[in-house]
Amino acid sequence: MYKWMIIKALLYILLAPVIGGLMSGLDRVFSARMQGRQGPPVVQPFFDVNKLLHKQTTVVNSIQVLFVTVYLIFTIFTGALFFAGGDMLLVFFALSMSEVMLVLAAFSTNGPYSIMGAQRELLQMMCYEPMTLLVAIGFYYANGSFMVDELITKPVPAIVQIPGFFIGFVFILIIKLRKSPFDLSTSHHMHQEMVKGLTTDLSGSNLALVEIAEWYDTVLMLGIVGLFFINNNPISRLWAIIAIAVVFFLETLIDNLFPRVKYKTMLIVTWSVILVFAGTNLLILNVLK
Amino acid sequence: MNISKSPWVLHYDGSSCNGCDIEVLATMTPLYDVERFGIINTGNPKHADVLLLTGGVNAQTAPVIRQLYNMMPDPKVVVACGICACDGGIFKECYNILGGADKVVPVDVYVPGCAVRPEALIEGVVKAVGILEEKRKKLKESMKAGYCTVDYSKMAVHMTADDYDPSTQYDAVLTEEALRQQAEEKIKASAKPVVPAAKPAAPAPKAPAPAAANNDVKGENG
Numbered sequence: 001m002y003k004w005m006i007i008k009a010l011l012y013i014l015l016a017p018v019i020g021g022l023m024s025g026l027d028r029v030f031s032a033r034m035q036g037r038q039g040p041p042v043v044q045p046f047f048d049v050n051k052l053l054h055k056q057t058t059v060v061n062s063i064q065v066l067f068v069t070v071y072l073i074f075t076i077f078t079g080a081l082f083f084a085g086g087d088m089l090l091v092f093f094a095l096s097m098s099e100v101m102l103v104l105a106a107f108s109t110n111g112p113y114s115i116m117g118a119q120r121e122l123l124q125m126m127c128y129e130p131m132t133l134l135v136a137i138g139f140y141y142a143n144g145s146f147m148v149d150e151l152i153t154k155p156v157p158a159i160v161q162i163p164g165f166f167i168g169f170v171f172i173l174i175i176k177l178r179k180s181p182f183d184l185s186t187s188h189h190m191h192q193e194m195v196k197g198l199t200t201d202l203s204g205s206n207l208a209l210v211e212i213a214e215w216y217d218t219v220l221m222l223g224i225v226g227l228f229f230i231n232n233n234p235i236s237r238l239w240a241i242i243a244i245a246v247v248f249f250l251e252t253l254i255d256n257l258f259p260r261v262k263y264k265t266m267l268i269v270t271w272s273v274i275l276v277f278a279g280t281n282l283l284i285l286n287v288l289k
Numbered sequence: 290m291n292i293s294k295s296p297w298v299l300h301y302d303g304s305s306c307n308g309c310d311i312e313v314l315a316t317m318t319p320l321y322d323v324e325r326f327g328i329i330n331t332g333n334p335k336h337a338d339v340l341l342l343t344g345g346v347n348a349q350t351a352p353v354i355r356q357l358y359n360m361m362p363d364p365k366v367v368v369a370c371g372i373c374a375c376d377g378g379i380f381k382e383c384y385n386i387l388g389g390a391d392k393v394v395p396v397d398v399y400v401p402g403c404a405v406r407p408e409a410l411i412e413g414v415v416k417a418v419g420i421l422e423e424k425r426k427k428l429k430e431s432m433k434a435g436y437c438t439v440d441y442s443k444m445a446v447h448m449t450a451d452d453y454d455p456s457t458q459y460d461a462v463l464t465e466e467a468l469r470q471q472a473e474e475k476i477k478a479s480a481k482p483v484v485p486a487a488k489p490a491a492p493a494p495k496a497p498a499p500a501a502a503n504n505d506v507k508g509e510n511g
Contacts, residue, residue: 028324032322032324032325035319036319037319037322037324037325038322038325039322039324039325040324040325040326040327041325041327044294044295044327047294047295047327048295048327050294050295051294051295051338054425055338055362055363055364056362056363056364056428057362058335058360058362192332195332195333196331196332196333196336199336200333200335201335202335203335203336203362204362207336
């Protein structure tokens with residue numbers, strides 16, 4: 001059993017950057033087509049990272065290298081734990097730890113844009129952290145376990161019992177995937193008021209590490225989306241993949257439709273959505289049990 | 290091959306009439322769509338590979354251009370967009386114009402035009418990408434030879450609001466050749482003190498002189 005866990009974790013570590021990179025490329029192609037442009041090739045993110053690895057790395061504060069590396073390691077650990085069938089709670093706690101490392105890397109540079117990005121990232125964490133914890137609790141309420149490998153062997157998929165949590169989670173994915181209405185801390189698009197936010201003072205291989213960590217993160221997040229649909233029936237995995245594709249397309253669409261909001265709006269909107277959908281769902285589950 | 294697939298561009302307006310700037314932005318629109326070559330307009334010198342300069346350089350923008358150039362990590366290229374950035378253009382005789390962009394930073398590609406056509410601009414960036422590739426190879430060699438490039442941590446210290454003075458900072462442009470010379474001088478200077486150990490009497494007074502010179506170089510650049 002442990003052998004299988006290790007193999008699954010290794011598969012994630014090897015395949016996630018490939019899938020995540022292609023997802024990121026697809027995102028850029030979709031965005032371009034929505035704007036009536038041809039757009040870059042799908043493998044463009046790999047070209048970007050390859051270039052960044054071959055560029056000179058300028059380091060403002062030598063501790064930022066440590067923070068960025070630990071950020072990558074924690075993100076990989078989180079994803080490996082999830083895909084190996086580990087504990088959902090530990091997954092989410094390790095995930096917040098990795099985010100904190102990125103924030104520290106930005107704070108350590110002492111640059112105005114980096115610090116602004118780091119502060120906004122903390123605000124974003126405040127917005128989505130309740131939901132990530134609620135997701136773990138929701139899975140426990142629905143299927144009676146925090147362990148991913150037990151959750152996927154239940155007869156009924158979790159989405160039947162916790163659709164409200166699913167809506168809440170898809171909503172905070174906009175923040176996690178750094179999509180437009182809530183991309184306050186760093187933006188994938190052209191230069192704007194905070195330059196590149198968190199990653200402004202990272203360059204060369206440090207920036208490449210952050211990009212790779214984001215690929216891992218994307219795969220993990222979409223894996224959690226899939227977990228809502230998987231049960232002991234093998235066909236449910238197909239449904240999970242379809243759900244992931246739909247959610248990913250939806251996020252790109254939202255990215256292209258909405259301009260960035262202020263942090264207060266983000267806070268009010270995300271917490272309202274979490275309270276209305278996930279809160280009501282939790283209440284109903286409590287009453288029914 | 291590595292860099293030519295994703296040149297990230299930094300655009301700076303020296304003192305342009307905004308004609309060229311609008312054409313630079315036009316290349317991002319669906320009609321020309323430079324993103325299909327992987328070109329992204331980053332607003333961040335630390336992420337950029339290509340520096341697009343528009344307009345002639347005046348006394349106020351010269352230190353800014355030097356600073357942007359120095360902040361860009363190697364390898365990097367500079368493209369002068371439009372006739373003003375090439376040699377001053379119609380504003381050449383103005384009292385405040387120093388001339389083209391090459392008065393301040395080494396320019397690799399000149400793209401003339403008033404305003405520069407988007408097609409010409411794309412062609413210029415493609416040429417620049419070729420030069421970028423050559424520079425990358427050079428950089429690789431000099432890295433192998435053990436030349437460290439530049440101590441950027443010192444620059445960051447001088448970027449705090451208190452001690453930032455544009456008139457004194459970033460007077461030097463840190464080109465690849467300049468850095469190479471600087472590194473060679475450093476290596477020579479660090480090799481000197483070994484000699485006095487063998488001959489303690491005569492060369493000892495000489496030793497402080499190269500060290501002092503070295504400090505001066507550091508001070509100018511840092």
